[in-house]
Amino acid sequence: MKMYSKLVRTFLLSGEMPKSEKAKKKNFYITLGIIATVFIFIPCFILMTFLVAAATSGIKEEILNNMAYAGNIGNALLLVIQFICIFSMIFGFNIILNTFYFSGDIEHILPLPIKPKLLISSKFMAVLISESLMEFLFLIAAFLGFLIIDGVSISTALMSLIGIITLPILPLVYCGIIALLIMRFTKLIKNKNNMLTLVMLGIIIIVGMIAIGYLNNDSITEFIPLLAQGKVGFLDIMNIIFPSTYFLVTAITANNIFAFIMYLLINVFAYLIFMVLADKIYIPGVKRISSNAMDNKIKLSETIKKAEKRNYVKTYIEKELKILVRTPSFFSNCILSNLLWPIIIILIYLIQGQDNVIFEFVNHYKQGEALGLLVVFISIFAISAILTTANSIASSSISREGHHLPFMKYIPVEYKTQLNIKALISIIISFGFNFIYLLIICYFLEATFMDFIVFTAVSLLSCIFFTYLGIYLDTVNPKLVWEDELNALRGNENTFFSMAISMIIAVVLGGGIYYLNKVVLIPLSILKGMLIILLLMGSILIYYKVMNKGIKNVEEIEI
Amino acid sequence: MIEVKNVTKVFNDTNKAVDNISFTVNPGEIVGFIGPNGSGKTTTLKLLTGIYQKDEGDIKVAGYDIDKEPLEAKQNIGYISDSPDMFLRLKGIEFLNLIADIYNVSSTKRKERIKTLTKAFGLENILDAEMISYSHGMRQKMMVIAALIHEPDVWILDEPLIGLDPESAHQLKEMMKDHAKKGHAVLFSTHVLEVAEKLCDRVIIIKEGKILYQGTLKDLKKQYTKKDLEEIFLRMVQDEDV
Numbered sequence: 001m002k003m004y005s006k007l008v009r010t011f012l013l014s015g016e017m018p019k020s021e022k023a024k025k026k027n028f029y030i031t032l033g034i035i036a037t038v039f040i041f042i043p044c045f046i047l048m049t050f051l052v053a054a055a056t057s058g059i060k061e062e063i064l065n066n067m068a069y070a071g072n073i074g075n076a077l078l079l080v081i082q083f084i085c086i087f088s089m090i091f092g093f094n095i096i097l098n099t100f101y102f103s104g105d106i107e108h109i110l111p112l113p114i115k116p117k118l119l120i121s122s123k124f125m126a127v128l129i130s131e132s133l134m135e136f137l138f139l140i141a142a143f144l145g146f147l148i149i150d151g152v153s154i155s156t157a158l159m160s161l162i163g164i165i166t167l168p169i170l171p172l173v174y175c176g177i178i179a180l181l182i183m184r185f186t187k188l189i190k191n192k193n194n195m196l197t198l199v200m201l202g203i204i205i206i207v208g209m210i211a212i213g214y215l216n217n218d219s220i221t222e223f224i225p226l227l228a229q230g231k232v233g234f235l236d237i238m239n240i241i242f243p244s245t246y247f248l249v250t251a252i253t254a255n256n257i258f259a260f261i262m263y264l265l266i267n268v269f270a271y272l273i274f275m276v277l278a279d280k281i282y283i284p285g286v287k288r289i290s291s292n293a294m295d296n297k298i299k300l301s302e303t304i305k306k307a308e309k310r311n312y313v314k315t316y317i318e319k320e321l322k323i324l325v326r327t328p329s330f331f332s333n334c335i336l337s338n339l340l341w342p343i344i345i346i347l348i349y350l351i352q353g354q355d356n357v358i359f360e361f362v363n364h365y366k367q368g369e370a371l372g373l374l375v376v377f378i379s380i381f382a383i384s385a386i387l388t389t390a391n392s393i394a395s396s397s398i399s400r401e402g403h404h405l406p407f408m409k410y411i412p413v414e415y416k417t418q419l420n421i422k423a424l425i426s427i428i429i430s431f432g433f434n435f436i437y438l439l440i441i442c443y444f445l446e447a448t449f450m451d452f453i454v455f456t457a458v459s460l461l462s463c464i465f466f467t468y469l470g471i472y473l474d475t476v477n478p479k480l481v482w483e484d485e486l487n488a489l490r491g492n493e494n495t496f497f498s499m500a501i502s503m504i505i506a507v508v509l510g511g512g513i514y515y516l517n518k519v520v521l522i523p524l525s526i527l528k529g530m531l532i533i534l535l536l537m538g539s540i541l542i543y544y545k546v547m548n549k550g551i552k553n554v555e556e557i558e559i
Numbered sequence: 560m561i562e563v564k565n566v567t568k569v570f571n572d573t574n575k576a577v578d579n580i581s582f583t584v585n586p587g588e589i590v591g592f593i594g595p596n597g598s599g600k601t602t603t604l605k606l607l608t609g610i611y612q613k614d615e616g617d618i619k620v621a622g623y624d625i626d627k628e629p630l631e632a633k634q635n636i637g638y639i640s641d642s643p644d645m646f647l648r649l650k651g652i653e654f655l656n657l658i659a660d661i662y663n664v665s666s667t668k669r670k671e672r673i674k675t676l677t678k679a680f681g682l683e684n685i686l687d688a689e690m691i692s693y694s695h696g697m698r699q700k701m702m703v704i705a706a707l708i709h710e711p712d713v714w715i716l717d718e719p720l721i722g723l724d725p726e727s728a729h730q731l732k733e734m735m736k737d738h739a740k741k742g743h744a745v746l747f748s749t750h751v752l753e754v755a756e757k758l759c760d761r762v763i764i765i766k767e768g769k770i771l772y773q774g775t776l777k778d779l780k781k782q783y784t785k786k787d788l789e790e791i792f793l794r795m796v797q798d799e800d801v
Contacts, residue, residue, distance in 0.1 A: 300683035312660040326648040458577035
């Protein structure tokens with residue numbers, strides 16, 4: 001047991017972000033932490049609580065009208081935790097694979113006299129703890145929302161608490177079993193090549209299609225009665241995939257201790273299957289990973305033709321892009337993640353059906369109303385800001401260097417050039433995706449050419465501003481010590497902080513423009529110009545901050 | 560070629576990793592940097608290459624001050640770091656092209672250098688593969704090739720022989736000798752005293768950030784009655800502890 005807890009602690013520590021020793025940087029980070037808590041955690045928590053409470057309240061009303069549906073009071077909670085389980089699987093697969101097979105500690109730990117069972121169980125626990133922190137927040141909020149409406153007793157509170165802690169087990173067990181089988185019996189994922197990314201992409205597409213397929217055509221007004229009647233196909237499918245969720249919700253809604261025991265038994269059973277399987281096939285799977293397998297043996301006379309002089313800036317840009325694209329963890333988190341936003345927006349659109357808010361604003365815009373234009377304008381700024389910060393290309397640009405960071409320092413290339421290249425990569429990718437989405441949005445909005453130009457300018461400036469902001473944050477305290485590439489991004493607070501700042505700025509600018517337009521009565525055409533000038537000035541300011549203080553920060557990094 | 564004057568480096572305001580050291584490496588010299596683990600060898604080499612910032616003192620490489628004219632100084636350095644796991648997602652040829660472009664090496668020159676160096680280290684046919692598929696030794700050889708591709712005046716090598724097979728180690732030692740013969744400078748750290756004995760014109764022995772000895776091994780041996788270098792080294796280090 002002592003060895004188990006020591007191993008878990010070691011694995012958890014290796015993924016942690018080191019804290020700066022300098023008091024000034026410490027204070028800066030504490031301030032950012034408070035901002036992130038206030039602007040990300042608390043709003044997410046309140047939103048989730050409100051969502052579940054409102055839906056449960058709606059279901060309760062339906063039940064009052066028809067007592068036959070009494071057993072379905074927890075269906076809103078069930079739906080939410082099933083979604084959480086899906087996301088847990090999507091993100092968990094990559095993490096399980098990295099922790100179990102590609103983590104740098106594997107080759108040091110394998111020769112030690114540690115039983116495979118102990119190694120596997122401690123790695124699983126470390127993944128469960130580190131991966132579930134954000135999940136716990138959403139689960140607590142969801143359970144709270146439900147219990148506020150349905151009432152709480154000591155037993156339901158206790159069952160909820162145990163449920164919150166143990167719910168992520170089943171999705172992670174699934175990820176673990178899939179990873180074990182793939183690594184032992186197939187050659188799909190070797191040397192962490194991009195097949196891993198394709199497997200992840202496959203999971204995302206399949207889950208997305210299931211979700212869209214089952215939620216389609218259910219408008220919000222029809223959805224609550226359907227939930228109350230238990231006629232949501234998505235729930236049925238997910239009850240089969242994640243049976244434990246059904247028993248947990250039944251246990252809490254009906255105060256049914258037998259259902260709760262069933263819930264626990266399913267988790268224990270699933271975990272045991274995973275452990276037995278892992279005990280048999282984990283080590284052989286690890287041994288199959290051949291890091292020395294040479295894929296390409298080509299004669300020097302052929303390869304040497306590629307040795308042509310080019311401008312070093314071009315080559316440096318190519319190097320950054322190649323590393324982003326060829327490293328599966330970077331590719332999936334920094335590039336593929338940009339594809340998630342349209343899926344989320346389509347999902348919101350579909351859930352809301354015909355009488356949805358998005359549709360309403362589209363109509364306002366098409367009719368030339370100021371409110372419509374205002375909302376579209378602010379939305380484009382906010383989407384560009386969130387996409388640029390959430391893909392973490394900028395906010396992990398120094399962190400991704402890891403122990404290569406000295407390279408930046410001993411080559412005869414100015415820091416200014418190197419940081420600008422990193423910024424360029426973030427701007428190209430973030431704005432590239434933004435521009436595609438912008439084209440689609442403008443097509444649906446039937447936007448005028450002038451509006452399209454203004455939207456493009458806002459989106460580009462937003463990308464530039466948040467790119468340099470992300471780079472600056474990453475120069476202050478980069479996460480340079482990591483065991484595998486995924487850890488450079490996972491738990492990297494700089495991404496989180498830049499997202500929090502982007503949300504604050506979006507809210508402040510949105511509120512400010514609304515106030516100036518509706519109360520001070522400044523025309524939108526002037527406000528558009530003012531926002532562009534403001535963004536331009538902000539971008540110039542943050543650029544100079546990176547070129548002065550940011551460079552100084554890089555000079556001071558010692559690894 | 561390398562001038563270090565009264566250089567001090569302090570980590571976290573308390574840990575003096577390098578304590579007021581001074582030395583020079585002249586043109587045509589191979590100088591070995593010897594010391595136990597944690598003695599300050601790697602820190603000193605990182606100060607010379609601009610990776611770390613010194614707290615006190617002056618450093619000049621190839622006549623350029625590393626603080627005031629960093630780009631000029633770095634242009635003249637060929638540096639091998641203590642870790643060869645660099646940019647493993649790049650192919651060998653891509654990595655060499657990146658370094659050659661950064662150091663402004665012409666197409667003809669780089670082709671010639673890549674041919675010579677890859678042949679010397681037996682890496683001719685693997686340059687089109689991603690470096691993640693290379694063995695540790697192959698990666699170390701790539702670092703050596705990359706460091707030497709622009710024919711720098713000053714070689715600063717941190718444990719360059721670790722991970723190399725005997726043939727490649729021999730090749731590199733011969734290259735170091737040739738480089739010095741041409742009037743250039745080589746400073747390298749090592750734990751292997753026999754290598755220092757055979758290769759170095761002078762050695763610098765460092766412990767806890769302070770230089771214990773600098774000069775020729777011949778002179779060092781004269782100071783001690785025992786002839787074996789290992790015993791002299793151990794005695795010097797132990798004397799300091801006392």
